[in-house]
Amino acid sequence: MMRIDSHQHFWRYTPQDYRWISDEMAVLKQDLLPQALRQTLQRHDIQGTILVQACSSVQETRFLLELAEETDFVRAVTGWVDLSSPALQGYLEALSHPLLRGFRHQVQDEPSPAQWLADPAINAGLNLLQRQERVYEILVTHRHLPEAVQFAARHDGHFLVLDHFGKPDLSLGAAHWKKQIAPLTALKHVSCKLSGLLTEPRPAEMSASDLLPYFEVALEVFGTERLMFGSDWPVCLLAAADENPWDLCEQATASLSSDEQAAIYGGNACTVYRL
Template structure:
């Protein structure tokens, strides 16, 4: 079973998705399961993990409803306010068999460093890990050192670094390796090899020039701690400059069948407990 570990759905409104700016016109529309299905079929991928795109309990409820209605989605990464005094009550309100993890748009915080160091956030994180929810870390290269310290504090359950930690492609792969090297020893941290095509690049850098970041990720995390993710539909911003499925296939072509199977589904199945998920939509039950 091949899994796309990172994709989004939304019904677009400018007020709800303020991070979609005028340079992202292709994203200013609805993206729903019937649009993703043929994309996955062309790539030989059967299922996906649906990830939040705004910090809203209402969106999490909606994502779970959408996930129930389709056989594509095997797990949902939602959102909850980790600093809330009502965290347990909120978790009970959104509890659902498909809800396997959470994420916050840390990169959009006024001070991501302060957010990750906040006492209430860290208390909430400990509470999530006690309940065995995966937590996805969305930061950029500017705050990878803070993310490393955050991960060191929270080792009671799985953490996932989204999109390679959004490397600074201008500074090269050696700089990124130095930033994430401490994560090699943190075996509870995995990395989604996703999102690289839409990171700002130096002039003239092609999709092929991104392959060294995949090699470095394999060196640091090993095939047993990497998960393929398309970041659809955000990946559409790359236009004709390549696509995430082809890029990852090229990056992993020399790996063994077992290593490729881990990256394309096995690791996601373990982290998000996908073996516990029925792929039968609620409408068919």
């Protein structure tokens, strides 16, 4: 089974396009392109990746598709499109590409994520995407998980993916997060990316190993058939020098069977993104 990193980014950095990259994220304020990731993938025995948007721009999506065409390890792209646009169908036709398998919007950065998730135009746009069998990735923080769950329940026509564990509040613990995501157990069209946890704000005394209960909850809620490993490279470079997502996930999944590990490290991504 091919091992897949289901969540990574590339960009040519400009401050105006990547405003979410703050001054505290200096390592990200540079061009980060395929050659910078290749050796890391080889070191961790990863044969393919899903390249994910990081800017709300159709131009970035076209750039990512160009990179994907030139990069042997990129197996699919999650791009961006304005779901609320009356011209959505035309945009989808213009962006059509064999490697473009899904879309995402940085809902967490909206002035009101709850309002965005409830917007009739957004919901109509997602209905169109699902009729065309496009994956949609949901990027919210713990503050809007209830609304994200309701959003997911309305849209069961195709796969949805919750990015970065839904960005739990690590100060409240895994049991609290479990209550927030428990309704997703019944929503079989929703998968979850085991990604991003190392760079979420956490109490000073919390170590990487203290994050393992979140993996245990994810396994309980989603099962091994609805989880995908993602590094969130290069954002993962913001973690402590001795912490990385590959080692953390290996530790969290060490007790699983080889078939269960294969599902998390590639099989599920192959199914969801049609690799």
